[in-house]
Amino acid sequence: MPKQTFFNLPSKKRERILQAGMEEFSAYPYLKSSTNRIIENADISKGSFYQYFDNKKDLYKYIIKKATDEKIEFLNEQLVDFEKQSFFDYLRELFIGGIKFKKQYPLLSKIGDRLLTGDNESLKKEVYDESRPKSNQFFLNILKKAAVRGELDPEIDIEMTAYMLTDFSISIIDYYFKQYEPENNDRVVEELEQILEYVDKMIYIMKNGIAKKC
Amino acid sequence: MPKQTFFNLPSKKRERILQAGMEEFSAYPYLKSSTNRIIENADISKGSFYQYFDNKKDLYKYIIKKATDEKIEFLNEQLVDFEKQSFFDYLRELFIGGIKFKKQYPLLSKIGDRLLTGDNESLKKEVYDESRPKSNQFFLNILKKAAVRGELDPEIDIEMTAYMLTDFSISIIDYYFKQYEPENNDRVVEELEQILEYVDKMIYIMKNGIAKKC
Amino acid sequence: MPKQTFFNLPSKKRERILQAGMEEFSAYPYLKSSTNRIIENADISKGSFYQYFDNKKDLYKYIIKKATDEKIEFLNEQLVDFEKQSFFDYLRELFIGGIKFKKQYPLLSKIGDRLLTGDNESLKKEVYDESRPKSNQFFLNILKKAAVRGELDPEIDIEMTAYMLTDFSISIIDYYFKQYEPENNDRVVEELEQILEYVDKMIYIMKNGIAKKC
Amino acid sequence: MPKQTFFNLPSKKRERILQAGMEEFSAYPYLKSSTNRIIENADISKGSFYQYFDNKKDLYKYIIKKATDEKIEFLNEQLVDFEKQSFFDYLRELFIGGIKFKKQYPLLSKIGDRLLTGDNESLKKEVYDESRPKSNQFFLNILKKAAVRGELDPEIDIEMTAYMLTDFSISIIDYYFKQYEPENNDRVVEELEQILEYVDKMIYIMKNGIAKKC
DNA sequence: AATGAATGAGCTTTCATTCAT
DNA sequence: AATGAATGAAAGCTCATTCAT
Numbered sequence: 001m002p003k004q005t006f007f008n009l010p011s012k013k014r015e016r017i018l019q020a021g022m023e024e025f026s027a028y029p030y031l032k033s034s035t036n037r038i039i040e041n042a043d044i045s046k047g048s049f050y051q052y053f054d055n056k057k058d059l060y061k062y063i064i065k066k067a068t069d070e071k072i073e074f075l076n077e078q079l080v081d082f083e084k085q086s087f088f089d090y091l092r093e094l095f096i097g098g099i100k101f102k103k104q105y106p107l108l109s110k111i112g113d114r115l116l117t118g119d120n121e122s123l124k125k126e127v128y129d130e131s132r133p134k135s136n137q138f139f140l141n142i143l144k145k146a147a148v149r150g151e152l153d154p155e156i157d158i159e160m161t162a163y164m165l166t167d168f169s170i171s172i173i174d175y176y177f178k179q180y181e182p183e184n185n186d187r188v189v190e191e192l193e194q195i196l197e198y199v200d201k202m203i204y205i206m207k208n209g210i211a212k213k214c
Numbered sequence: 215m216p217k218q219t220f221f222n223l224p225s226k227k228r229e230r231i232l233q234a235g236m237e238e239f240s241a242y243p244y245l246k247s248s249t250n251r252i253i254e255n256a257d258i259s260k261g262s263f264y265q266y267f268d269n270k271k272d273l274y275k276y277i278i279k280k281a282t283d284e285k286i287e288f289l290n291e292q293l294v295d296f297e298k299q300s301f302f303d304y305l306r307e308l309f310i311g312g313i314k315f316k317k318q319y320p321l322l323s324k325i326g327d328r329l330l331t332g333d334n335e336s337l338k339k340e341v342y343d344e345s346r347p348k349s350n351q352f353f354l355n356i357l358k359k360a361a362v363r364g365e366l367d368p369e370i371d372i373e374m375t376a377y378m379l380t381d382f383s384i385s386i387i388d389y390y391f392k393q394y395e396p397e398n399n400d401r402v403v404e405e406l407e408q409i410l411e412y413v414d415k416m417i418y419i420m421k422n423g424i425a426k427k428c
Numbered sequence: 429m430p431k432q433t434f435f436n437l438p439s440k441k442r443e444r445i446l447q448a449g450m451e452e453f454s455a456y457p458y459l460k461s462s463t464n465r466i467i468e469n470a471d472i473s474k475g476s477f478y479q480y481f482d483n484k485k486d487l488y489k490y491i492i493k494k495a496t497d498e499k500i501e502f503l504n505e506q507l508v509d510f511e512k513q514s515f516f517d518y519l520r521e522l523f524i525g526g527i528k529f530k531k532q533y534p535l536l537s538k539i540g541d542r543l544l545t546g547d548n549e550s551l552k553k554e555v556y557d558e559s560r561p562k563s564n565q566f567f568l569n570i571l572k573k574a575a576v577r578g579e580l581d582p583e584i585d586i587e588m589t590a591y592m593l594t595d596f597s598i599s600i601i602d603y604y605f606k607q608y609e610p611e612n613n614d615r616v617v618e619e620l621e622q623i624l625e626y627v628d629k630m631i632y633i634m635k636n637g638i639a640k641k642c
Numbered sequence: 643m644p645k646q647t648f649f650n651l652p653s654k655k656r657e658r659i660l661q662a663g664m665e666e667f668s669a670y671p672y673l674k675s676s677t678n679r680i681i682e683n684a685d686i687s688k689g690s691f692y693q694y695f696d697n698k699k700d701l702y703k704y705i706i707k708k709a710t711d712e713k714i715e716f717l718n719e720q721l722v723d724f725e726k727q728s729f730f731d732y733l734r735e736l737f738i739g740g741i742k743f744k745k746q747y748p749l750l751s752k753i754g755d756r757l758l759t760g761d762n763e764s765l766k767k768e769v770y771d772e773s774r775p776k777s778n779q780f781f782l783n784i785l786k787k788a789a790v791r792g793e794l795d796p797e798i799d800i801e802m803t804a805y806m807l808t809d810f811s812i813s814i815i816d817y818y819f820k821q822y823e824p825e826n827n828d829r830v831v832e833e834l835e836q837i838l839e840y841v842d843k844m845i846y847i848m849k850n851g852i853a854k855k856c
Numbered sequence: 857a858a859t860g861a862a863t864g865a866g867c868t869t870t871c872a873t874t875c876a877t
Numbered sequence: 878a879a880t881g882a883a884t885g886a887a888a889g890c891t892c893a894t895t896c897a898t
Contacts, residue, residue, distance in 0.1 A: 640795050
């Protein structure tokens, strides 16, 4: 966690530093990210940086945390209450929300992706093991509720499904951007339609599997 | 690709170098891996290294390629011909083979994992985009064949399913090792049983989805 | 010397600062000691520190001085008047007192030891040359008195002897702690006996030298 | 220990580096010594330094070792065989040798002094605990031989005496330089005479103690 | 009197790569 | 083909002290 000194800073400066950090961590993998560049872009002195943060990792973890919180907040705003709709409708909204978030906050998303697919294993453990379980737990929760409501096949292993969904929720969004937005896509009109169509295909698979129904 | 000089080397020396490389790349993330350590462990001179390889990445990519090939070969040995069984039985064997491979070649697997979860995006693109499509293509192929055989729900998007399966085939193996082998597991007897049970749960989900059947 | 502001401080705060300083200087060599840690432990602000002291050295020298004074006071309390006993008995008590002081005030002793064996030569000169002469002068004084009383061999060079005794009085105490108290010694009973025996051996050598008597 | 690369260097360059190191370590306490200055004065690149040595300490320890060896060699050249003279004559020569060495190799001496009176405790332990026992053992050896020859008072504790002599041999040389050579002394003529006179006073005390003979 | 943010030169060490031999 | 010394930019981080408030 940043030191108190950081939070005492005028918010403008604080934002400048966070911005510089976010740019750095989204542009470079953690191991190649440079405090030097960060302080340069934030226009603060080396000494100051270490007055605010214990070290590079301190800032990094803080930004990761902010990104996560931001995403959760974003999703919460988008999502209709779980109780008020079917499990698969909720899942649908969740994926749509994920895609929208990545569209709206590409920087934050990039940092998050770097982490989730991050190469620094020990660091990943440190940060990610705090966040993967969170995501996992989230899916576990709604799966359990859905099971109670009788929406799920009683045969399936719920824990395993939660794990699958966690991975899924990342890779499926990746796939969307690879498939449908390889270049900067300016056709805003068809966009939502496209997302919906895509997500629905996905949900269909989750729901029914891929085997032929007899 | 390594230079011709590398392939002219006596095979013993060549193996020594590859072994040193594999140990390094499985022990450290690419960005932290050190050519110094590699040449030290391989007992060659610095100059020689650059006479065999363009640079660190050259060796890295070569080792990744070898690991991939090794895995494919391993799977081919294990797998019954696709034509001789149902798609889902084949998939089942594939996952079992994946788990067995990771058990048998932990070093190679570790390198592969590092790559797939690798933080160096540009490198990842360079290497992985050569290998992901391979894996993707593989699933696409068998999915198409399965579709022709009428084993798949005609509603599903086959491309998307191939993508999902690719991701799946990695994360699902991870989950196995997290869930069932947190510590060194000495109970060899029940092992195969365990793998089978696990894989079957997984296949069930892929096949039928998670929604309640009516 | 600390500034007047320091002496104007409520004694509680003053003590807190001195305590923090003593802990720091006994825990770290001067060059590694940190004003940051000191102000943190003393719970004062950075600015305040420099309102009380010119710089780190200022506090350091002041603490050294206090330690020295404390030791002198301690010894004075322990020592029977020089006039009332023989020189060698006095010396004996002095050494015993030295051992006891180190036992009782390990913190202060440690600072003193760091100084005497201190690596920062210019600092040492600055501080120690104020205190070594003091110690030296002390021995010179009693040696002179002893000479007058006819207790000393008239052949010896009294200045040199004073110098020797100064060094001696430190190293001999070190040796005691190395030899007799390598670990935490709980045998309190035999302790005094042990000290006495040890000191007596030492005094014997000072008195008679090491050559065989004819 | 320096790496092989260092010993492969042309002796001229090797000497340049050692010289730069010696100058640095004699001019600054270890903690304040700077590899930057060393490489600058040695006119080598930063990278090269770390090709030759593991780190700063590596060079430091090597120089200390060289200084010690040099001193031992110097003394061996000066000293008449212990068997061929009395213990006290031998001691006399030893002290004279010590003074001469310091005169001839002031740089090496300074480094040695810094160490023996060195402030970096852990470093001191590492280096000094290899060398103090050496010196201690040396005195212990000759004391034991002298005891066998009947030159010593059987009352004295030989171990303690060895410890005392070790300290002594340092502080007594210090005293000489403080007392007799406060400034650069050019009067070479009287010099030897002076040393002899000084050492003899010292030996007298060691031999006979300071108490009045009855 | 008290504060604490700001400073920036300095530190040691790492590294992949080059190139003369 | 083989060598291994040389490179130097860049890294993360520490620190005592200053000074505006």
